[in-house]
Amino acid sequence: MAESPRPVVFIHGLWLHATSWGPWIEKFRAAGYEPVAPGWPNEADTVAAARENPDAVADIGIDEAADHFAEVANGLGDDTILIGHSFGGLLAEKLLGEGVGAGAVAIDPAQIKGVLPLPLAQLRSGFPVLGNPANRHKAISLTKEQFRYGFGNALDQEESDALYERWTIPSPGRPLFQAAGANFSMHSPAAVDTKREPRGPLLLISGTADHTVPDVVTRSTLKQYRDAMTVNELQQFEGRGHSLTIDHGWADVADAVLEWLTVQGL
Structure with missing residues (x-):
């Protein structure tokens, strides 16, 4: 009997809609996986509808x-792979540390508790939300200029603006405040069990030109796993920004993920 395709759950981060994973879904399905890209809780099915409400x-x-994503992944089976970008990367790490999924890939993942570097570029990227404490309980949209700095800084203006128009949606401010205060909170939701054993392998990916989650932050995240008796690896993409999952070079990143999954037997 033919083996069933392995499920993959794609988890997007703030300010991008779930449908931004569309090209990845097609590539992974062609590679023999069974991918899904659910939205965050209460997220509308389309970019337009999400912007309206x-x-x-x-x-x-x-x-x-x-x-929410644990329920999705558990419903698909224990062999599910988690792939997240930005806050979706943090969620993939968190779920893997809770025993959800057979392995995970965290692309430009938001900082988990214990990560200390706070580069100026990251502070500037988060300022549209963190600059006003009232934003903790609101959904915030980025301007085209803010998206350009935080996501599209490694792109030309035309591509950055096109991605902004196609994929951006309002996103909750609360996760940013939770991550920003993680090291000052005993029971932070941004905490991850980095020592869980046994658990599946983890790949961290960073873009060296990323403003929203600078490469130094991702490298510091890897250090949080230094005592783990599990596979934890980092791949860096030179000159790539936070848009690396949706811009013209997305396929390079997707191919690297597929290659790593093959090496890991996933």
Whole structure:
């Protein structure tokens, strides 16, 4: 009997809609996987609908999102692979540390508890939300200029603007505040069990030109796993920014992920 395709759950981060994973879904399905890309809790099915009703996702935090994606992954089976970008990367790490999934890939993952570097570029990228404490309980949209700095800084203006128009949606501010205060909170939702054993392998990916999650942050994240008796690896993409999952070079990243999964037997 033919073996069933292995499920893959793609988890997007803030300010991008779930449908931004569309090209990845096609590539992974062609490679023999069974991928899905669910939205965050209460996220509308389309970019347009999400923009029309931002309050639907206001006040969604890390734990609510983690519970939501855990339910999806567990419903697909224990052999599910988790692939997340930005806050989706943090969620993939968190779920893997809770025993969800057979392996995970965290692309430009938001900082987990214990990560200390806070580069100026990251502070500037987060300022549209963190600059106003009232944003903790709101859904916030980026301007085209803010997206250009945080996501599209390694692209030309035309491509950055096109990606902004195609994929951006309002996103909850609460996860940013939770991650920013993680090292000052005993029970932060941004905490990850980095020493869980046994668990599946983890790949961290960083873009060296990323402003939103600078490469130094991802390298510091890898150090949080230094005592883990599990596979934990890092791949760096030179000159790539936070848009690396959706811009013209997305296929290079996807191919690297597929190659790593093959090496890991996933």
